């Protein structure tokens with residue numbers, strides 16, 4: 001099943017307590033499509049400027065990502081600058097330069113229009129809606145957003161959410177969007193906006209998936225070395241939707257497995273700056289970490305402990 005993603009391709013400047021990097025490859029769609037490329041075919045829609053190097057496009061192609069929808073426009077590529085404190089859970093955005101994104105209107109190539117799974121990565125919610133007008137009834141539409149759009153374009157975002165099946169969002173943003181401090185209540189409020197499933201990413205504390213019937217909790221992988229959390233959310237979404245697209249199965253059981261594959265991909269990406277750790281994973285590494293997640297959360301039933 002093919003997977004369409006629309007989002008940013010960017011140069012990031014990132015400072016964490018463990019180091020600093022300037023103008024490294026980033027962007028929501030870049031992280032998403034690289035993570036998803038281990039599971040399924042990915043159709044990428046984004047825009048870059050004249051300054052975007054051919055070798056980065058070749059990297060995306062080398063992962064089998066379809067870049068027919070990656071436009072090059074005159075001007076500079078989107079740039080984001082952020083820093084993280086010792087509490088690595090949330091980035092503090094220092095600069096956002098939309099550059100070519102300011103005038104970008106996504107055009108979905110004809111060859112992409114039947115994509116059955118769609119991910120609206122973190123971009124202007126008006127552009128997200130424009131994408132949905134161009135696709136032919138996908139089986140599942142998922143979406144991400146961030147504080148920048150929740151406060152800046154709330155009405156457009158609420159409009160996009162009416163058509164979304166799964167919202168993948170971090171905890172701070174979920175609280176901000178729902179205007180509700182309690183996460184369980186916040187997920188309920190967000191579901192009333194449209195999405196049937198709400199996945200709340202909680203950084204080093206894992207992720208929660210809410211729907212009308214159940215809540216599923218996944219831990220984060222207990223890593224000793226976390227260098228740069230940038231891209232964890234998008235790589236999570238890439239693993240999650242990549243797995244769902246590859247199995248063509250959207251049952252509760254499959255969605256739970258997808259949450260773990262999302263967590264696996266996020267756990268790899270934070271081990272290094274930019275996409276360095278997920279450029280060339282092997283399938284065995286991915287599967288081994290999936291199995292470690294299973295062991296991490298396995299415990300036996302308590303049986304008849306109080307009747308012995």
Ligand code: AMP
Nearest residue numbers: 008010026027080122230231232233234
């Ligand atoms: P995350 O997975 O949430 O850590 O997202 C990281 C990526 O989001 C970075 O590589 C940034 O380039 C990108 N990003 C940050 N701000 C924005 C924005 N306002 N619009 C689109 N992409 C953004």
